[in-house]
Amino acid sequence: MKGRMISPGKTKGEALVSRNPMSFYGGIDPKTGIVIEKGHELEGSCVKGKILVFPKGKGSTVGSYVIYGLKKNGVAPAAILNKETETIVATGVILAGIPCVDSLEIEKLKTGDKLVVDADNATVATE
Amino acid sequence: MYLTKEQEKMLSGEQGETVERMFRLLVRLGEIYGADKMIPVSSVQVAGVSYKSIGDPGLEFLEDIAAKNTKVMVHTTLNPPGMDLLDWDKLGFPKDFAVKQLRIMDAFKKMGIMTTATCTPYLVGNLPHFGEHIAWSESSAVSFANSVIGARTNREGGPSALAAAICGLTPNYGLHIAEKRKPTLLVRVGVELKSNADFGALGYHVGKIVKDGIPYLKGIARAEVDQLKALGAAMAASGAVALYHIEGITPEAEKMAPSGIEAIDVGENELQEAYAKLNTGKEPDIIILGCPHASLKEIANLACKVEGRHMKKPLWICTSRTTKDTATKMGFTEIIERAGGKVVADTCAVVAPIEQMGYKTTAVDSGKAANYLPSFCKQQVVFKSLDDLLEGRTS
Numbered sequence: 001m002k003g004r005m006i007s008p009g010k011t012k013g014e015a016l017v018s019r020n021p022m023s024f025y026g027g028i029d030p031k032t033g034i035v036i037e038k039g040h041e042l043e044g045s046c047v048k049g050k051i052l053v054f055p056k057g058k059g060s061t062v063g064s065y066v067i068y069g070l071k072k073n074g075v076a077p078a079a080i081l082n083k084e085t086e087t088i089v090a091t092g093v094i095l096a097g098i099p100c101v102d103s104l105e106i107e108k109l110k111t112g113d114k115l116v117v118d119a120d121n122a123t124v125a126t127e
Numbered sequence: 128m129y130l131t132k133e134q135e136k137m138l139s140g141e142q143g144e145t146v147e148r149m150f151r152l153l154v155r156l157g158e159i160y161g162a163d164k165m166i167p168v169s170s171v172q173v174a175g176v177s178y179k180s181i182g183d184p185g186l187e188f189l190e191d192i193a194a195k196n197t198k199v200m201v202h203t204t205l206n207p208p209g210m211d212l213l214d215w216d217k218l219g220f221p222k223d224f225a226v227k228q229l230r231i232m233d234a235f236k237k238m239g240i241m242t243t244a245t246c247t248p249y250l251v252g253n254l255p256h257f258g259e260h261i262a263w264s265e266s267s268a269v270s271f272a273n274s275v276i277g278a279r280t281n282r283e284g285g286p287s288a289l290a291a292a293i294c295g296l297t298p299n300y301g302l303h304i305a306e307k308r309k310p311t312l313l314v315r316v317g318v319e320l321k322s323n324a325d326f327g328a329l330g331y332h333v334g335k336i337v338k339d340g341i342p343y344l345k346g347i348a349r350a351e352v353d354q355l356k357a358l359g360a361a362m363a364a365s366g367a368v369a370l371y372h373i374e375g376i377t378p379e380a381e382k383m384a385p386s387g388i389e390a391i392d393v394g395e396n397e398l399q400e401a402y403a404k405l406n407t408g409k410e411p412d413i414i415i416l417g418c419p420h421a422s423l424k425e426i427a428n429l430a431c432k433v434e435g436r437h438m439k440k441p442l443w444i445c446t447s448r449t450t451k452d453t454a455t456k457m458g459f460t461e462i463i464e465r466a467g468g469k470v471v472a473d474t475c476a477v478v479a480p481i482e483q484m485g486y487k488t489t490a491v492d493s494g495k496a497a498n499y500l501p502s503f504c505k506q507q508v509v510f511k512s513l514d515d516l517l518e519g520r521t522s
Contacts, residue, residue: 006155025182025184030183030184061284061285062175062180062182064284064286065184065286066184069183087284087287090156090159091152091284094148094151095148095188095286097144097148
């Protein structure tokens with residue numbers, strides 16, 4: 001499927017899909033990459049190396065810096081795919097250099113899918 | 128979006144990875160908001176300075192950027208940190224907090240940013256002219272620059288303002304464009320505003336209704352600059368107002384006369400309702416003035432009111448270092464200190480960790496502070512005019 005490039009790069013990996021918006025500041029531990037938001041459907045999952053799929057970001061604007069921290073600490077997702085990337089996530093992925101594509105039909109993706117992401121061309125394919 | 132050859136090169140990494148990512152951020156935000164091109168900016172105000180707000184992730188990011196020897200290209204000033212940068216120990220700010228906060232200040236300084244540490248850059252040497260394109264964060268300063276001065280800026284976030292400072296550019300959309308500065312709501316003010324707090328209460332009420340729109344206020348006969356500062360700050364906090372017009376007062380009002388837009392009336396009842404909503408506490412543990420940072424005139428006024436008296440409660444008035452230095456030369460700081468108060472520089476009630484300093488109820492005369500203190504600092508709030516706050520609390 002084809003979307004819109006937010007941040008460039010090519011990668012592949014296993015999808016980790018959330019049907020709900022995600023908060024990064026207070027939502028994911030920047031040291032471990034584990035989702036810590038209480039009651040979130042991905043609580044306890046680790047985003048490291050995953051193709052992290054969620055509709056859009058939510059919460060504090062400091063979330064941008066948390067995304068940067070995940071990358072710096074080596075526990076960032078390999079790529080992020082969104083329905084709509086708002087400014088918190090857009091800022092974070094660009095500063096961190098994490099490939100990101102939005103305007104995707106993410107309903108068609110499920111956790112465990114093997115995905116090939118070419119953010120330069122804004123495409124996502126199953127392996 | 129149209130990019131010049133020079134800008135294409137920035138995006139391809141020719142000026143290094145930091146410029147590439149910072150510029151990519153501006154391009155992407157521009158595309159999200161429908162910008163047609165980049166425009167040069169001449170002045171930037173960077174927010175996201177307090178360690179309390181940005182934490183370790185922010186600190187590490189800023190240190191990384193500074194370590195790469197990245198410098199800002201335009202005149203750039205800085206928002207308040209979470210403590211008085213000189214007297215933090217005396218004022219009771221925690222040591223571990225202070226160490227991190229000072230590292231943040233060093234990182235900004237290394238980038239060539241003026242560490243003015245104030246939300247009122249226009250009072251300390253970052254003053255744009257009418258119509259000038261700038262990229263400011265700090266919602267109250269954005270409101271002041273757009274509305275009172277007539278400069279042009281969107282509401283930038285910390286990272287996008289930093290990116291604008293490093294690239295010298297901002298995407299051309301929103302309030303940079305003349306037609307996007309027209310009012311969306313007519314506000315007929317039918318009540319006399321007597322204090323800064325009244326302006327704050329009005330701002331709180333209007334901001335809630337207009338949200339991110341542009342109000343045009345009618346019926347305000349006169350307003351001091353300090354009162355406009357209070358009004359804009361409150362509107363930007365309860366709503367996301369980046370620009371307002373006041374008939375007969377602000378520079379763009381005349382050519383922006385509203386026609387065919389929704390109108391509301393604000394009278395004594397609405398003003399009292401705003402006070403009622405913002406007053407969540409009873410007896411304050413501390414009185415904190417200076418949100419936005421107090422002007423020299425406001426400090427002089429406080430000194431005049433407390434001279435020869437003694438405060439029964441702790442009293443802070445927050446201001447920039449520049450303004451405090453002048454207040455000290457004038458003897459105002461000494462008068463306020465003799466009355467038991469403190470002139471606190473650099474920081475403010477909203478970004479300081481006052482909840483960690485044992486305070487549970489804070490009294491303010493600021494609509495912005497009253498709006499934010501419950502969530503940012505877990506405070507109960509007493510919101511009144513300065514005269515009402517001092518009434519019965521001095522001897």
